Amino acid sequence: MIRQSERSPNTNKRRYRRRTLSAAGLIALGLSALAYQWQGSQWQNSRQGNTPAAGTSFDFYLMAYSLHPAFCENGNARRRECQRLTAADNARRPISIHGLWPENDRSGSYPHDCAGPRLSLSSELRAELDQWMPGTASGLQQHEWRKHGTCSGLDASRYFRLSIDFTRDVNAALGRALLAHTERQVAAAELRTAANAYRAGFGDTLTFHCQNLKGADPVKRGRPYLFEIRQCIDDDGPGGAPATLLSCSSVKRRDQGCGARFWIDGV
Template sequence: MLLAVFCSPALAQQRTQYVLAVSWQPAFCETRPDRSECESQTADRFDASNFALHGLWPQPRSRDYCGVDDDLVQLDEDGDWDMLPEPNISAALRDELLVMMPGAASALDRHEWITHGTCYDGNAEAYFGDSLDMLDAINESPVRQLFAASIGQRLTQREVRAAFDSAFGRGAGDRVRLSCVNDGNRRIIDELTIGLTGRPEGPDSFGELIMAARRTDGGCDGGVVDAVGLQ
């Protein structure tokens, strides 16, 4: 006899996997100085000493472009992001996004919504609102404090992961991966990717989402925390 097994929406949501990508913008701009958001970056701007939003990526990545027309997919893949439609979000959220996702100046928000946000369980307001809630959780934690206090110095993978353990619970760092790029004779940290399971319910839920995710390799073994301006 076959038994029908039904999964409740809450359980299905709990099991959904995501990756949150946050950038250390000075390092990003080190290799892309001609980007609009990089030309305008200053030492007193938010993203000089806070993490910036890159994106929130439902997993697996084969879920990209959910219900998106082929012509929009082609525009995105060709890099013509400024020709993509703007995400339908409130003016207040738009203002937050322009600060916390400086890449929106180069239409990163349009790219992230078309590619990944359309596969999120919710509209653009929920997708970007949830993303910024989780970014807030990182920027209000010992992780950001560690990076801000280490500008111009080298951090190891172990130190970064330990900061996540301190902020969000023992083992949280095992869900974090460092990305580094070479800049002349320096290696700089340009991004962190964090595994998550489930949808956030405000910044306070972030630790639970990390601890429910699968462990990952740590990526690069460490690098310099870059300061604003070409080094």
């Protein structure tokens, strides 16, 4: 379903194009309110997007989550958030916020850098965001708002509030399984089974993204590690907000770089 950045509710859903979860598979509409890597002094996008015109449109959202031990091991050890990362942090929050991305049906096509206000968050929301998005130590929230949030049609508070809420949910679904496989191999099917035990069909809304890490450890350089999880979400909430979880196969998004089995990094 395509919505304009300046949105009004659209009841003409193209549901035949997507398989959504049942009511038990929703994140409530009443929630409060590709891969990037750090290179030098800015977040660089590995995807090639389209420069948006006025009235930017998109089809759905990808909620991108980081596994911070793997991010830090991947040539980012000097970043502030990586220097601060502890085993206790990882145990409390195995999955952290990368960003909430408006996305088009065609893979690699998405709006970015839309006109919008500068980022401004309340001190309370910023403090909570720091807990779920460790990259705020290096300004990730500014980058994500400027590049993606401004194209969502949401105000900044709602954009980040929803990002936090989705991240809480995916940690509840997968956090324990990830911690149980720290420095061990696991298959995507095992993680999806764990997610489906949390909520029927939840595993189908996720894709797993792996790569060999670029850190000093030669063993890790030769293994695929899970560094990011992405979740497919419809833009069918109030004002075009992300709400209904989508099966990622219905929007032609799939796992990348993981092979039959992959590793989970630890602190």
